[in-house]
Amino acid sequence: MLRIMAHLLLAAPAAYAGDWRVDAGASSMTFETEAFGASVTGEISDFEADIRLDPDAPESGRIEARVGVASVDAGSNQFNDPLQSEAGFAPETHPDARFVSEQITETMDCEAGGGTRCYTAEGELILKGETQPAALHFRLSVMDGRAIADGELAIDRRDFGVGGSSWGDTGAEVTVRIHIEAVSAD
Numbered sequence: 001m002l003r004i005m006a007h008l009l010l011a012a013p014a015a016y017a018g019d020w021r022v023d024a025g026a027s028s029m030t031f032e033t034e035a036f037g038a039s040v041t042g043e044i045s046d047f048e049a050d051i052r053l054d055p056d057a058p059e060s061g062r063i064e065a066r067v068g069v070a071s072v073d074a075g076s077n078q079f080n081d082p083l084q085s086e087a088g089f090a091p092e093t094h095p096d097a098r099f100v101s102e103q104i105t106e107t108m109d110c111e112a113g114g115g116t117r118c119y120t121a122e123g124e125l126i127l128k129g130e131t132q133p134a135a136l137h138f139r140l141s142v143m144d145g146r147a148i149a150d151g152e153l154a155i156d157r158r159d160f161g162v163g164g165s166s167w168g169d170t171g172a173e174v175t176v177r178i179h180i181e182a183v184s185a186d
Contacts, residue, residue, distance in 0.1 A: 019185035020051040020147060026181035029067075033157075034171035040079060046071035051182065055117055055140060058104040063121050063136075067097045087164030090128055097127040099134060099153075107137070116141040125153075127160040138178070149180045 029044045046068030053061035069089035074080050082088050089097075101123030110118035116139050125134035138151025153176040157163055163170060 018052060018054065020053065020182040021185040022049055022051070023181045023183060028179045029176065030178075031072075031174055031176045033174045035079065036169045040074055042072060042074035042079070044072050053104060055106070055119075055142065058106055058119055061102075061104040061121075063099065063101045063104070063123070065099045068095060069097055069127075070095065082164070082167065085164070087167070088162055094128045097125065099123060099125050099136065101136065110137065110139060115143070125155065125160075127155075128162060130160040132159045136178075145184045147180075147182045147184075149178070149182075151178050152176065153178075 024047075029047060030041060031044070032039060032041050034040060044067055047065065049063060049065035051061075051063050053063070068091075070084065070091040072080075072083055072089065074083060084091055086092075101121035103122045105120055105122075107118045107120050118137070118139050121136040121138070123134060123136075124131050134153060134155070136151055136153045138149045140147060140149045142148075155174045155176060156172050157174055158172050163172075
């Protein structure tokens with residue numbers, strides 16, 4: 001799911017408006033939550049996205065991203081086994097998480113500068129058969145046909161039925177952080 005969010009963050013200036021191709025080798029997606037009173041950080045390695053975004057006309061943009069939930073890695077079997085169980089992501093029956101946004105707006109409520117602009121992509125997050133509204137907030141800079149985006153998406157795992165009775169000390173809030181680099185596909 002995290003990688004999906006990363007792909008969603010890409011955009012470009014009017015001269016490079018249109019479709020973007022994610023540079024998977026330069027992009028990353030991570031997540032943070034808490035478990036047993038400690039911070040847990042992990043990575044997601046399987047993701048892809050279709051991105052159409054013109055930073056000067058974000059209202060015409062569209063982001064559709066997919067994350068393979070089996071690629072979520074919290075760093076140890078103590079956390080990975082529950083995540084990959086039926087109570088967790090249930091990858092056998094729900095192998096992908098998806099984020100779809102057709103409402104992208106420029107925002108002025110973040111720290112930007114040096115050619116960086118801020119955006120919010122509002123849409124729907126589909127995880128484990130549940131659909132919930134979601135907002136991806138990101139900073140974007142474009143130079144020489146290459147877009148670099150960094151952003152966050154906050155998720156309450158309970159909204160998607162992720163977690164079981166044994167997850168009592170596991171935090172409900174998950175923050176997905178993305179770093180996406182993309183090149184113009186036009």
